[in-house]
Amino acid sequence: MNILTAEHLQKAYTEERILLKDAAFSLQEGEKVGVIGVNGMGKSTLLKMIAGVEEPDQGAVIMGNHVKTAYLEQTPVLEDADSILKSALKGLDNQDGALEGEAKSMLHRLGFEDVAQPVKYLSGGQKKRVALVNTLLQPVEILILDEPTNHLDNEMSGWLEEYLVRFRGALVMVTHDRYFLDRIVDRIVEVEYGNIYSYPGSYADYVALKMQRQSMEQASERKRKSILKKELAWLARGARARSTKQKAHIQRIEDMLAAEGPMEEKAAELSSVSTRMGKKTIEVKGLSKAYGERKLIQDFSYIFLKGERIGIVGPNGCGKTTLLKLILGQIAADSGSIEMGETVRIGYFSQDNSHMEESLTAIAYVREAAEYIDMGDGKISASMLMERFLFDGTMQWTSIGKLSGGERRRLHLLRILMGAPNVLILDEPTNDLDIRTLTILEDYLDSFDGIVIIVSHDRYFLERLATRIFAFEGEGHLQQYEGGYLDYLRARKERRLPLPDQDKKNQGSKKYEEQKRKEQKERRGRNEAGAKKLKFSYKEQREYDAIEDEIASLEEKLERLDQKIMENATNSAELSGLMEEKTQTETELEEKMDRWVYLNDLAERINAQSGQ
Secondary structure: OEEEEEEEEEEEOOOOOEEEEEEEEEEEOOOEEEEEOOOOOOHHHHHHHHHOOOOOOEEEEEEOOOOOEEEEOOOOOOOOOOEHHHHHOOOOOOOOOHHHHHHHHHHHHOOOOOOOOEHHHOOHHHHHHHHHHHHHOOOOOEEEEEOOOOOOOHHHHHHHHHHHHHOOOEEEEEOOOHHHHHHHOOEEEEEEOEEEEEEEOOHHHHHHHHHHHHHHHHHHHHHHHHHHHHHHHHHHOOOOOOOHHHHHHHHHHHHHHHOOOOOOOOOOOOOOOOOOOOOOOEEEEEEEEEEOOEEEEEEEEEEEOOOOEEEEEOOOOOOHHHHHHHHHOOOOOOEEEEEEOOOOOEEEEOOOOOOOOOOOEHHHHHHOOOOEEEOOOOEEEHHHHHHHOOOOHHHHOOEHHHOOHHHHHHHHHHHHHHOOOOEEEEEOOOOOOOHHHHHHHHHHHHHOOOEEEEEOOOHHHHHHHOOEEEEEEOOOEEEEEEOOHHHHHHHHHHHOOOOHHHHHHHOOOHHHHHHHHHHHHHHHHHHOOOOOOOOOOHHHHHHHHHHHHHHHHHHHHHHHHHHHHHHOOOOHHHHHHHHHHHHHHHHHHHHHHHHHHHHHHHHHHHHHHHOO
């Protein structure tokens, strides 16, 4: 049943900045919708209109009878004098105290121990989490959430995922978290150049369906231009507008000329630019930092190597940002040292954009870093690079104060890259960046030949980029894991590690200490010069020889199943069995691909050892 309909929506802030033009949106009972799009296109504005916080210039939002909504805005404003608990219960019917226990439980899951603490002492991210609890506690049919995963660590995001999956009402949310979208939503809505496009399914389905839509639009545009070319030739031959038929023909040509072709999607094209780095990079030795009795970092040593992609993970408040600030020299260590190579040039993308001078124009802000940048095959101006990064001529001369939060993040990132760093330190880089910009940034980092150090709760971003993970485990201990985020999760599962908040409690146990000694022995064994020579076992060699054919066979099977599914779309009994077989085959293929990655990595190391 349709519980919300928005029709003929028009919204513009200036003549140049048109967010929506004759757009439509609808929501079914129990439906879960993810809203995506480039920053500044109108995602948050759409949510505000659905929530009744903002009125469209034209059009209407029609809500079903007795349908209630709860809205989490991007940057909530709370009363400084209220306590955390009072803010979480604000506006709710809690006369019998029934909601208080639930509120405390939610706040605890989101990292709050002292719920009597005044809100005025909280950071912006903490205030967002308090507002999230208040929104979730409201008895409504529609939840409207703007960037709910910002400032949540992985454990908190997992809890919110489960909550929203179980939520029986409808959901409309803006988020850049692609894993979150895949897990929760059953429809993707994209706001793009004033239009609203709807795609059924998950984020992965959206990517495929959007490519199909764009291909169809481009094919239609090519056909329109081909016909128009012939018609213009007819006109050029001297067609006389005497008969009604000829007049209608000419009118059709004029209509075709006036018609707008499909808007081409701009891409934030980034070429990888960095300053040359010498042999010495960043060497951390015996680093420790504590605040009072709370030990954040204990005896951490590591040499960052050129080309490394390091991900740093852990719960909020464990010391991730502190580690970055120690490396940057913004705070002093209690003990240990950090040695920087003379050629190291750091670009730091911080969580906080408050240092940006709002009266500056966007282009003036970028030019403070550099007027020109050497791209290897020639120089490029700040203005040209801004064009590539989705800042057109009008936006370049817009003051920072008039940019959206996401546009400011994009501008801040561009300025950092304009400085041609050879070490990039990214502290929660995915916060407020739209998905398209994230994918371009990921491609940029693929070709970046310097060091990248990432603190992030975005599992997709970490899995896409990180080649080594450092996880905060226990009191100040940083544990090293090889591979991306999923490798890290698998390794933790294999080691049967306790949850981070249990680590300290178990640290003195015999089992824990034995595990630590075993790990140290394994590390020493890997690092010894006379380590045992690597080679395939007989079973691994046979598996390695056959695995590519097995993967190809599974991929062909999936193609055949997809064809059968299309042929039996109306046969529910047959379709159910086919879908089950497809799921099982996809699981087998994923396992084979994981094994293929491991065997190929081992083969490369064996070959490298043989060549020494």
